[in-house]
Amino acid sequence: MPICDLDKRRPHGKKVMGMDVVVWWDKNEKEWKVMDDACPHRYAPLSEGRIDQWGRLQCVYHGWCFNGSGDCKFIPQAPRDGPPVHTSKRACATVYPSCVQNDILWFWPNADPLYKDIYLTKRPPYIPELDDSSFSKTFITRDIAYGYELLIENLMDPAHVQYSHYGIMNNCLCTVKADREGGRPLDITITKLDVNTITANQGPGRNTFLPPCMYYSYFAFGGPQGITSAESSGSVQEKPSAEKQKKALLVFICIPVSPGYSRIMFASPRNFATWADRIVPRWIFHLGQNLILDSDLYLLHVEERKLKEIGSYNWHKACYVPTKADAIVAAFRRWLNKYAGGQVDWRGKYSGELPPTPPREQLLDRYWTHTVNCTSCNLAYKGLNALEVILQIASIGVVGIVAAAKQGMLSVVARYSLVTVALLCFVASRWLSHFIYKNFHFHDYDHAFR
Template identity: 30%
Template sequence: MTANTLLIDDPNPVSNSLNSLNSNCAQILPAGGRDPDRFDWQEVWYPVFYLEDLDKTKPAKFTLLERDLVIWWDRHSNAWQAFDDRCPHRLVPLSEGRIAEDGLLECPYHGWAFKGDGSCDRIPQQPEGGTAHTSKRACVSSLPTAERQGLLFIYAGKPENAPQVKIPIIEPLETETDKWTLFGTFRDLPYDAITLLENVLDASHLPFTHHKSVGNRANAAPMFLEVLETEKYGFKGTWEEGPRRGKLGRQDTTFIAPSLMWHDLTSKQFGRTITAVYATPTRKGECRLFARFPFQFSSAIPRFFIGITPRWYSHIGQNGILEDDQIFLHYQERYLEQTLAKMEDRANYAKAFYLSTSADTYVTELRKWVSRYQADPFAGQQLAAPLVKEVLLDRYHSHTSKCASCSQALRNVRRLKTASMTIAAIAWTVIPLLSFFAPANITVIGIGSIVVAIAIALWFLGNNLEQKFIYGQETPLRNL
């Protein structure tokens, strides 16, 4: 599947598990709950997977707000289901189980099987005629799910509220859908969702942090940002001059509380470009990023090249960009925690940071939002000890193993390495024999030598590519 694939939404995007709820309620509930002074991170829809990365034949696991979940395809209701990842029998993770032949989710320990509504269908150890499986204690708790804009969303709060709470989508993509070219990535990051949002709202770091990747130090300049409106449910702002010292035009920014933001820029050179990021909170000090890059190009040429770019290839480059700031952000939030712990007012970010210019306007506004609406999803918790650099640069567990295109590409690369070494070994063995039996046949020996050289070159090429799926570059491009 190529980088520009935009999955069509299910015409009935909310999972069938919600059909029994009052989805026609006239009153729409606000995300974050009704309390005007507090934002409840539970009462929100969150993206958890790109649909194209889910396998309908296998359960997948995910942690949302410290709640371990198993996600699986229920063919009977034609919908994705999300359960607590614990069998009620002996509390083992259901994500280690399988989708049984009859389409039910089967526990790996004793074979208890569950329907899409969470009810237990069978207990193999139960005598015929037994009713233990009908007990409420045999059921698994489930969460509402929905499909929108190629993503699977899960509602973390009260299930009865889910149909009345709006799913946070990138609104511009709902208009002129045939004109958008879209690619994106995801990654499990070793820092908080709020830290991620703070980072992507801050456009002033691009010229320095991402120098030589997607930025250039020469483009650094004063920035005059303005917040146009702000409320419990987010804020909007504008940068009138825009990036590259005004060469690209005005950039508008939208923050949809608590976990979605996008920058929207229209220029004569490139057309309309959006940089959108979801920050899905998993646990304290960890989140899953979904980055999406929709374009409406003024020329058909960029759209063509993006269209033929393999998804896995674009992910390699995007992982490198994420690693530009991954290490220091992991440490930054720990330094911030230590600084706040020494202060009398432990929520006074304005004193912990020195936010001295207008370039920090969106960072300031985000921190005000967190403070004003008591919007820390893990309030009172402390960060774990910092991770070592080798773990922070891990790509395999944070992305590749969970990405359908990258994991398949990695398997293909490893097959290429095996095949090339096999060919090289065979050719290397045959060449001496040819020299012995046909010493005058220089052409055959030459061809054999070329085959060996090509096979070895392919092995080194494959080995280099394999590493890009497993581990990041230790020295960022800006420091080379």
């Protein structure tokens, strides 16, 4: 999770790689903590709990309290003069090693003491531009109803942009178009494919996949190009480049959640036009970014089910990919089959079946998959809902004034003006209601009339 979307005042429940974890701010150690989201008492979710006045995580089922190391510090039901049952190992919550890098909270999904200090020797992939103050960056996170494999290959596939995102991503710079949308041959070359990396060149851009979850595209404009290079160790280092060169990255972090579900974290740091991110609230960017995610969500949800029937190892046989536009996707599928067993290893937790397709409102839901978890959208959502209520009250209030005013108290002009104001308030409140629903709850994306 990007820490900008974590509220220090409350615990947060997240599902990652099939594991339910609780994330909370330990004000005593001044660190984010990641624990198993199950109380050792009777397995109630700790993420539904609260932080008590001493900064401990309290399970709200029976009040047991835990510190940042997972030690149980208080069992309300244990007699004060009895044996110190809270000190038993069985009373401890399970803590995972975690660290913050690039303003993102990472955790190691194994609580074995062997890995306690894992982050001293093995760090998550690092993008220097995300920590560089001369670059802008705004994160978006969204839970998506298709799996990790489909998410990664979608991000690696520039050829779909003109079609799936037609009209909402204006990126066709070509003067001669073969069709309205502007699809064209793409010259993509794979420059490296091994267990730790896939790299590919495409025009002025360089694309890098750092398994298992990071994919980024790097663009440099004007002058000699400084290209970020992926190291097999998982770090990203920059070669010297000309000063004041315009640079932009698209950074994607793709998290397997459970079969048929994934989570995307996206940021696009750039060292030009950075003023936009400073003055435009993050939720405004999220409106467009969520629309982009919606526009291919259903396609990929259905595609995933068909590919599942075919089987991961038959992908190259079943899919006809004759052009270089699919080069990175094909390379990823090779990597997946050769080095990752063809799919996410759920450690036997799931049967392998994909969940049934939910109704469209649920599939394309934005509220639970984004709005409630995004600090910026959440605030905007509450603010706009309040504004809607104010407009309704104003509308009714003004009508009430006009109705209550005695004959002759208001001139005809004043009466008409007030009625117009009431009408405008009413129309604005209706429009706002529609805007809120479409942007924060559900947008039924239809490609046919775009």
